[in-house]
Amino acid sequence: MSYLALTDADREAMLETIGVSSIDELFADLPAGVRFSRELDLPPALTEQELTAYFEQLASENEPAAAAISFLGAGMYDHYVPAVADAVLQRGELLTAYTPYQPELSQGVLQAIFEYQTAICELTGMDVSNASGYDGTTVAADACYIAKHATGRGKVVVTEATSPQVRQVVKTYAPGFGLEVVEVPHRDGATDPDELRAAAADAACAIFQHPNFFGVLEPAPELAAAAADAEALPVAHVDPLSLGVLEAPGRYGCAIAIGEGQPAGNHVSYGGPHYGFLAARAEFIRRMPGRIVGETTDVAGNRGYVLTLQTREQHIRREKATSNITTNQTLLSLAGLVYLSWLGPQGLRDVGETCMALAEHAKERLGLPLVFSDRTTFKEFAVRVGRPADEVVRDALAHGVHPGYALGRDYPGMDDVLLVAVTEKRTPDDIDRLAEVLTG
Amino acid sequence: MSYLALTDADREAMLETIGVSSIDELFADLPAGVRFSRELDLPPALTEQELTAYFEQLASENEPAAAAISFLGAGMYDHYVPAVADAVLQRGELLTAYTPYQPELSQGVLQAIFEYQTAICELTGMDVSNASGYDGTTVAADACYIAKHATGRGKVVVTEATSPQVRQVVKTYAPGFGLEVVEVPHRDGATDPDELRAAAADAACAIFQHPNFFGVLEPAPELAAAAADAEALPVAHVDPLSLGVLEAPGRYGCAIAIGEGQPAGNHVSYGGPHYGFLAARAEFIRRMPGRIVGETTDVAGNRGYVLTLQTREQHIRREKATSNITTNQTLLSLAGLVYLSWLGPQGLRDVGETCMALAEHAKERLGLPLVFSDRTTFKEFAVRVGRPADEVVRDALAHGVHPGYALGRDYPGMDDVLLVAVTEKRTPDDIDRLAEVLTG
Amino acid sequence: MKLIYEKSHPGRRAGRLLSLGLPVPGVPAELCRTEPPRLPEIAEPDLLRHFTELSTRNFGVDTGFYPLGSCTMKHNPRVNERLAALPGFRDLHPLEDEDRAQGALRLCIELQEALAEVTGLAAVSLQPAAGSQGELTGLMLMHAYFADRGEDERRRKIVIPDTAHGTNPASVTMTGYELTHVQTDARGNIDVDDLRAKVDEETAGLMLTNPSTLGLFDENIEEIERIFHGAGALMYYDGANLNAVCGISRPGDMGFDIVHINLHKTFSQPHGGGGPGGGPIAVAERLEPFLPAPAIVRDGERYRLDFDRPKTIGKVRGYYGPFGVFVRSYAFIRAYGPQLREMSEAAVLNANYLLARLRDAYDLPFDRLCMHEFVLSARGLKREHGATAFDVAKRLMDYGFHPPTVYFPLIVPEALMIEPTETEAKETLDAFADAMLAIAAEAAERPEELHEAPHRTPVGRLDEVKAAKRAIVRYHFEEHPDLAAEPAAAGVESA
Amino acid sequence: MKLIYEKSHPGRRAGRLLSLGLPVPGVPAELCRTEPPRLPEIAEPDLLRHFTELSTRNFGVDTGFYPLGSCTMKHNPRVNERLAALPGFRDLHPLEDEDRAQGALRLCIELQEALAEVTGLAAVSLQPAAGSQGELTGLMLMHAYFADRGEDERRRKIVIPDTAHGTNPASVTMTGYELTHVQTDARGNIDVDDLRAKVDEETAGLMLTNPSTLGLFDENIEEIERIFHGAGALMYYDGANLNAVCGISRPGDMGFDIVHINLHKTFSQPHGGGGPGGGPIAVAERLEPFLPAPAIVRDGERYRLDFDRPKTIGKVRGYYGPFGVFVRSYAFIRAYGPQLREMSEAAVLNANYLLARLRDAYDLPFDRLCMHEFVLSARGLKREHGATAFDVAKRLMDYGFHPPTVYFPLIVPEALMIEPTETEAKETLDAFADAMLAIAAEAAERPEELHEAPHRTPVGRLDEVKAAKRAIVRYHFEEHPDLAAEPAAAGVESA
Ligand SMILES: Cc1ncc(COP(=O)(O)O)c(C=O)c1O
């Protein structure tokens, strides 16, 4: 195999040093009953050239975003990823390093994570961020675990207008945490603070997505206040690209801010890998799950960075750890850092405003009935298409346009509703084309 | 502009330090008559996202090799380029460095060139190689310039079976060198040593391609001997990928070996950039054009590498230099080094044998009349298609196959001849498909 | 070096957007951003230099030998990066119509089938994002399985050996189970007598790494299987060490019911300085109905997502798992094919060779042949010269090597856990062995060399106690403290 | 570090080929390879590490400030790399049917048009591979043009100023012309009186870099134009310094008939450690018929190659030029559009700022505002402290900067030719200026610091004389000499 370096001569010499006469002898400790006697039933080994041909074949059996003008979002978005982000991720010293357990050889990754944590704190208005969670769904479960231990309460509240992916994952984790999950229905596309307040009574936390799954701006400050009234931790699930335009959750009373990092610097990649971010107020720092990088100095007084507060973690605290996570999504969060640094504060605002402007333009251009007509939306909106939305999708695809997501898949009674996402990569021409296909 | 760092504040401060009040003042030395008063008539600036969209559009208006099963070669070949070669070329420290004038900061590039020179010497059986020439055509002109000064003669010989691209470039350069160019016709696809000997009388050098443009193996040792008899320098133009199978030119009396490096590690890229290699016997070392890296030691006795024998070069020798070249093709020759190291001696042989075997298989499978039926060929061969070959190409393309090169473009009387190239990337299935399209 | 925020200048930027001149809709005042986030303001040239410089201050497998035990730091083929970046994979939306994602679904299914074959189990879910999440998922499956049989109330206990990785007990707690600890015997196997006494009808299952974190294959595995299955309990295989046994011994054949696979270890997904990873789980037939939804299934010539899974535990992660990781790991598997066995054989050969070269200079807690990794102890060096495993690790950096894992597993004092992987050449192993021997000698002659190590790294030994005490976990701009001005903390805590 | 050949082990390899089991045809014995080439035998993991380590021993623009005069070492945007790698460009065969290469041909034509606009000339050929080849091509055009007018026999002389880059005279010789040298006046312009005396009916043309290699714009350019065109001669513009004047002054408007453009300088093709480059030439109407064939032309909506060029000088390079370079440079041009002027303004501002900060510490041969670069002299340092330009250059490395170009142009003793380019930030310029000032101070206080520099590089000052004397230009395997065992040579020759 081309990935192996040992020659027959090497093998001979090594076996001799070890003092055995064959490689089989090295496996002497394996009971006969558990030895695998036949050859693995796998397709024959491929050369790099064959590998390339086969995978190019598989890739060609998919229709990437570019294959159609795509307005599909619903949680994963076709935002522009700058070349510099991809280039940085291919630097071997970063790409092929493990978690930075040995700080003196890992200052590059450690400083990058510290810079990432700073960026997330700045975006969310929080005091502390971890080095990343798996994705935008599992960080919601993480938030519940923090809240459970912080409040000792046995229930969590999630708004129905929060991404179905997120709600499903929370429900999967909750029993193990000893938590019950309560959903608060949306009213005309947004959440009613009073309903949330009522539901949040003796809840550990209340999670709401903002902008929510329908693209609608929630009355976020009121929702946070309502949760706080019930002494449940207010948790906002936010789109990082909205935070140049929308207020930082930390500024309207949230205890924890979480979100899916993909829109900021990651390719959609059929759903992963991406990064989930999780930031909180200082009081929760010792309950944070996962890696956290802290600043310190070396023996000579030089500034340096290390993994810190490790007594929270599984490798020290074991069954009392704040989480079991070890491997996280550092490389993807690095892409996030590069992307956010590439944009800067003004660029972040520009992206948000461009998406909003294009989405608003699309609403008008389409002229289809808006499902939540008197709500403000960010980059996504729901329209009625007068017949089953999945049929509309299929027909539009035949014309080279992916018009969006059929909401009926997650929300009963919305079979005729299409969720249309408009990123800065869509042009007014694209929108005209969408209008032709949907209405023309 | 996103590539510029200066802010307005920076500009102010800098102008003040300079002691001028505006940027215009910096151009005070320009006579009014030569100032450009209007705005450049160029399309408006594009953002990176727009740039990507526009160039993807342009790229989509081409049909790359993969768009058809391609048997097109004739000088540029669709060989497999390993991922590791592309990855190494994207290392910023190598990609964005200039010619290594300052060796202490350039050991990476210098050692790589030294390793490349060694690989070229090993392939060709020569004593010295330069750091690269522009491509496989200009190195032929370089060889003529060496030969002219080495022999003082006023004429060069090139075989007609040498690539038309190479011959054209030699003819363009020759007058400036004070050289006349004589071509030796091919006989049934190969060159007659006696004809070459006769033509080479008082010639500075005799250049022959082997395998030649028709893919045919020349009687290389005899051609070299014939040139030597006439005291003309024998110059072989070789395919690097043939040298695992075919003898090294240095072993059969050539004074100089040259070639196009593209097949070894470069993508076809519509004809460039690639690297031309040029290697010679030791006696010509001080006549070599271009950069040469040599080994030395530093003040502490550590091994190191530097640009050497610079007294040959234009920046020192000026009008007496052995060449005017400065910028060469280092990055592409680095790809060559990575590729050859990736293959190793056995891999190089395997590539050559695989191409030969597939080409032979294709001859049989096609069953079309071979133009040079009793010649041995390497990876390319000429067949008669019974009607204008360019029509055959057009028709085959309609069936998703590019069957080869219409030789009539360069050789009168060969309008019905197709030059078919078979690399290791073509499969027996591809060949069956070619057969169907051409004969079925 | 400076933080990117310290290089920031108002008004600079790299990325720009086209201004379309379309009206920007108003946002209700109470929702508007009041103060912009202080993201870096930097032009592209300096942006690129910043991250390039950061990379030069980091050590990866591309840099050199990285024998970090339990992490399987093997070569990451660049072709896998090229393949994962193909637009057909990279730009495919997870909610894309199934008919338009057949290649991706097919890749997932072929990977599932390959993992089922390698583990010797019936069904696979690719959803878990990493090994730790595989563990959570596996334990959730145990709940679901026993709930389905009405035994979940009763079976509250999970047995874990004292050699287990910290994620195991943490996962147990996070899924609401209780821990039962079992000891290790004199040969490094699970103490079977201790085990018998602790497994009963309240036991839900076992979590075991085999070969263990000691790098030893448990010789009693068949007896262990009888004990657990005899008690109606399930067996979970922590696949972190699968690199030792591909094609040689299969967890399913050992009797395990649930296995997680760390794609970023055995199957070469680059670890990226901390992730991404992939933690697919393979399970026995009887657990298949409970796997996360959606399942990815074959349907004749077609491939589709099956959401109709009445008994599923639900979703553990968004969509179908880290697809880009699947591309790389499946490419890696296809490059070996049935010769995956050669991969594991080379990994075990390399480990035993290093062990043979080092066994006399360091303490060997369990004197056996090892599998793909082994654990030494610096106990002797510490007792005689005051040189700890931590010192040895730091000193290795001066020799140009990444240190092994230290102080794990916990049952071995001053542990040095060494995993060379299969992709290292003999001369690399020899150079490392020579360094380890030289360091052992230095410990005797000039131990301060070790205490003060490393000497040739971008920064010296770092004060981890100060970091934890001050908890400066973000840049504070104008208010950022100057830690250099503050006294060093109590002394350096071990990693 | 070791050479890759020193890491080679018989039997190792990285790349493998599928064996198809097809018969391999025999090769006539006298043509068969007798001994295999001793290429490296190395597995992929060590192959990748070798080249990664090499890269860490090299300095690029990505590493830091690179003010190498005359080379325009500006930021190389990564998006250009991404675009050049698009399969539609990267895998397109140059002999592909024109209808199947319309995007590539269109790109070439749009680039030609952009270059024509920037240079103010009528027609462009993209064929030359670099500036030097652009020069050859330009001089061949002069021959063809005059031959066409029956003047080629007579017009044998090319005028070149003493500030010219070495390629200029070398190109003159290689095209069979004779050299006429002209001097520089007290302000750094061409000495017009000297020029008048030397230009006559035997003069074929002038080769001039403007701004000159002194970084000065020739104030007499209009008079120069009258002299040459008055004598019926042609004017060639060496475009190496075009970065100074884009959108500000056009060679065509200055009267030049032929211009080469270094795409790897002004238009940001990464220099790759020595290449590739691109050296398109732009010419006036009257020279268009002689341009290399094929021409790339618009034909209504279609783009094609025009081989029917009866007066062409022929081909100077294979196919149509270095296409991949065109992709990068055209992308760079489109990123600026008409704001290319801002690029040149920033380049000139940066240079003048540095000049202002350094003029008191070093000698300034011509006291004028500079354009995009400037030339200082270490004459004073040498006279007073024995510190040469070479010493200053080596010492700069210890401060983390790439040195400027030294000992060029030849008319300035101890020349330091400094070109910051437009992409550097003010604080970078300040840091460099501080270093230059510190070094000037060191020269006075402890000159040995400079003589012994560099101190912080992978290798120390290298013995270039030994390299030239021994001429070890390849690895010799078993017979490779040990140069360390040999005495140092006469002393270090200056670069
Ligand atoms: C033995 C063992 N178990 C579990 C894990 C957790 O796996 P992951 O890091 O993929 O979550 C690891 C690796 O950290 C490990 O070494």
Ligand SMILES: Cc1ncc(COP(=O)(O)O)c(C=O)c1O
């Ligand atoms: C002034 C000048 N002229 C000509 C050249 C030659 O250009 P190239 O290196 O592209 O051949 C250079 C660069 O080396 C130069 O600086």
